[in-house]
Amino acid sequence: MKFDLSVFSRDPALVAQSVGAQEVFSFLARTITLPHGCAVMAWATAGPSRVIPQGMSLEGEGISRLLFVRTSSFTLDYAFPKLNSQDGYEISARVACGMQVVVERAELAAFCDRVLGSAASVTLDRLRQYCEEAVYAAAESFAKARPAAELLTPRAWAEFDAHLAEYFKPLGFASGLALADDTRITIDSADFARAADARRTQQLREQRIAEERRLRDMATDARRQHLAELAGTLDKLRDMAGKEKETTLPDLIRALDPSQRGGLYHALLAHQPGRRSAASLLIVAGDELIWIDPASPDKPARRLSLTSEIGPLRSVRTAMWESRPVILVGARSGVHVLQTEQDPRQVFAFDAGRELRGGVNAAAIIGEDLFATHSEVGLIHWRLRRPESFELICAKTLNGRKSVRDVQSDDAGKLWLAADRQVICVTPAGKAQPFPAGHALGAEPPSLPPQNAAHSETILEAPAVITTLTVAGGRILAGMENGQIASWQADAALRESIRPATGQAVESITWLEGGGVPRLLVADRRPYVDMMVLGDVSSTKYTTNQPIRWALPAGDWIVGVNDRRDQLVIWRIEDPAEPASVISIGQLCGRSVQDIAIACGAA
Structure with missing residues (x-):
């Protein structure tokens, strides 16, 4: 096959080609003229080889072999995606390397000898592979010697030419190659860009936090100033109330415009002298009872595991026994009673005779008697001196109820609980014969007196299913699944509507009184806790960015549990605009909050 010099000179993929003389010269064509951009090295049959530059002619007489080469420069493109900068960032480099064959003998x-070897031709791809190791070594060392921020600048790219020339010199000397003037490198780094974006984001976040902190501080100062001004107004109203024997401070506040009353009610609570500070929050999560100081809630003050045969924990309440505070922790089939840290806890268990899914949702003490409500069982009673025996009371009334909850006592020694759409008052009377140890709830011992001999019941009807109940201030207050809140006087059956239905179930209501003004703290899975003033339209909303399921006052604080039950949201009582802290109980113990209460004593 004849060698076509014009095809070779036009083929951009060919760098050099070795051919025998018979493939170039013929009987009729004994001379060739080299086109522009081509040179040839010719080996004579006898004698040394010689180089014929572009544009010159070559006679075929006495020639045995020829090496045609392109004299113009060509570009070798490389991509090195995983280099490392001096400061450890992964970078990607692209090198466009100008190369030419040196046309000297x-x-x-x-x-x-080095590049062509035994092959017939050298292509651009083969030359790229031949030079790749040297170019890679130059790019790698160049990257390792500089930080990523510098490598990404055009100024650094301009320095690569000299660096590559130094690394390429041994290879070029040994193989007859030389770098052309058009070598270029471009460098980018997704790794560095992500880090830079993260730094910018962090800087913006810090700036935003600083600005938010500045605005919060300004707002807090403004609120404090406003409260101070309101406190001055309260002092004037107190002076007026002192001069009018039959007029109280709350009476004077109620006489003011509604737009003024809310702030004064809040100031009255915030500036109440001698307001009690809560010793601890009591939280039931998993199988632990956790004490948290609301003033420094980041770490628990104490943790106590209550793993026992009565099963997982469900609720926590506080009570008094023998003039000492105790903690009542409800479990699946019983109650733990804790006194001081030095006293061992007592376990009051019952046997339902079947598998239970829920647990004791509330417990209360009257004198020497412990009572607990359980939606699947009803109302359970123990003598505090006899933890091994129990009895079921109000069985006929509570049988078949879907919900039996929130047992508690009033100052007159009566029990109050909620069952579906009813509030039930139980007045213990006499001493019922306890069940013997190990006796299931399903059977009654022959010696048990009739129920009506052991207690009396009063039933108050509610307009909807009751979801939460509290007894305080001589009132019985019930929150319902339709959002309504109703109230009864403890000594009367007349129902009063405190709040109309909202369509949002009330999850918790807590009584709070300050300065002679009764209030209710209401949580119903909205992004705030509503502190309502009873007998007035005024209220204060403790706002946050997530729904709140439960809330209760804790001395100088308002404490909420979010709807997922994995965070505590804590406000200062004088600052309802935003929480002072948000604590992740889920991260603290890996479990959600089952219940929360306030310990104000030394239990």
Whole structure:
């Protein structure tokens, strides 16, 4: 096959080609003229080889072999995606390397020996592979010697030419190759860009936090100033109330415009002298009872595991026994009673005779008697001196109820609980014969007196299913699944509507009184806790960015549990605009909150 010099000179993929003389010269064509951009090294049959530059002619007489090479420069493109900068960032480099064959006799001989070898031609791809190791070494060392921020600048790219020339010099000398003037490198780094974005985001976040803190501080100062001004107004109203024997401070506040009353009610609570500070929050989560100081809630003050045969924990309440505070922790089939840290806890268990899904949702003490409500069982009673025996009371009334909850006592020694759409008052009377130890609830011992001999019941009807109940201030207050809140006087059956239905179930209501003004703290899975003033339309909303399921006052604080039950949201009582802290109980113990209460004593 004849060699076509014009095809070779036009083929951009060919760098060099070795051919025999018979493939170039013929009987009729004994001379060739080299086109622009081509040179040839010719080996004579006898004698040394010689180089014929572009534009010159070559006679075929006495020639045995020829090496045609392109004299113009060509570009070798490389991509190195995983280099590392001096400061450890992963970078990607692209190198466009200008290259040319040196058209000198010694250099072409070296090119023929090192690059061409036994092959018939050298293509651009083969030359790229031949030079890749040297170019990679230059790019790698260049990257390792500089930080990523510098590598990404055009100024650094301009320095690569000299660096590559130094690394390429041994290879070029040995193979007859030389770098052209058009070598270029471009560098980018997704790793560094992500880090830079993260730094910018962090800087913006810090700036935003600083600005929010500044605005919060300004708002807090403004609120404090406003409260101070309101406190001055309260002092004037107190002076007026002192001069009018039959007029109280709350009476004077109620006489003011509604737009003024809310702030004064809040100031009255915030500036109440001698307001009690809560010793601890009591939280039931998993199988633990956790004490948390609301003033420094980041770490628990104490943790106590209550794993026992009565099962997982469900609720926590506080009570008094023998003039000492105790903690009542409800479990699946019983109640733990804790006194001081030095006293061992007592376990009051019952046997339902079947598998239970829920647990004791509330417990209360009257004198020497412990009572607990359980939606699947009803109302359970123990003598505090006899933890091994129990009895079920109000069985006929509570049988078949879907919900039996929130047992508690009033100052007159009566029990109050909620069952579906009813509030039930139980007045203990006499001493019922306890069940013997190990006796299930399903059977009654022959010696048990009739129920009506052991207690009396009063039933108050509610307009909807009751979801939460509290007894305080001589009132019985019930929150319902339709959002309504109703109230009864403890000594009367007349129902009063405190709040109309909202369509949002009331999850918790807590009584709070300050300065002679009764209030209710209401949580119903909205992004605030509503502190309502009874007998007035005024209220204060403790706002946050998530729904609140339960809330209760804790001395100087308002404490909420979010709807997922994995965070505590804590407000200062004088600052309802935003929480002072949000604590992740889920991260603290890996479990959700089952219940929360306030310990104000030394239990």
